[in-house]
Amino acid sequence: QTVVTQEPSFSVSPGGTVTLTCGLTSGSVSSTNYPSWYQQTPGQAPRTLIYNTNSRSSGVPDRFFGSILENKAALTITGAQADDEADYYCVLYMGSGISVFGGGTKLTVL
């Protein structure tokens, strides 16, 4: 069974840039997986950031950028702010109506 992989944790300095990735245990991620990204802070529902690889959801600042990098989906955050500290999840479409969440990345801003 193919699993969606994410870095368990990452840290970034305030004002810095960080790239989180979303891969597959078997195979490469492409635009046909329609990668999407979500931000979640404790006790809150997820916030939709990116869909279809690189389209920003309503109200999401252009500091958040989605792409495909080296066979993985990627979420790049520039000018990191304290309130970017959160868990970030990717979702990949696996075909046949099946969507799979990655395990999430805990981002620390310090």
Add this chain to the structure above:
Amino acid sequence: QPQLQESGPGLVKPSETLSLTCTVSGGSVSSSSYYWGWVRQPPGKGLEWIGSVYYTGATYYNPSLKGRVTIFIDTSNNQFSLELNSVTAADTAVFYCARHYQHSMFYPWGQGTLVTVSS
């Protein structure tokens, strides 16, 4: 954007059936453009897609839950519902409903509801 609101019992006994409903306002579940989905999150763990339903009643389910889960849609009341049977403590989670489209996009989300499985 529509608003979604989950409702249902917060406590379910082991081996029984968990039932939740998501009520949609400001939008129609009868739209041919969207699916409507359920996602869960056990305490301290990550998100897991449970399944999604189309206005026609067509469904897709997470293979790991197939056989225990049913999602159905009620277009007359603009709602869709989740049933998860034979629950165990491992099914304790916050359950979210969300509009599901563009293959993997979930937006917007309900606020979530905690369901605890315990005797």
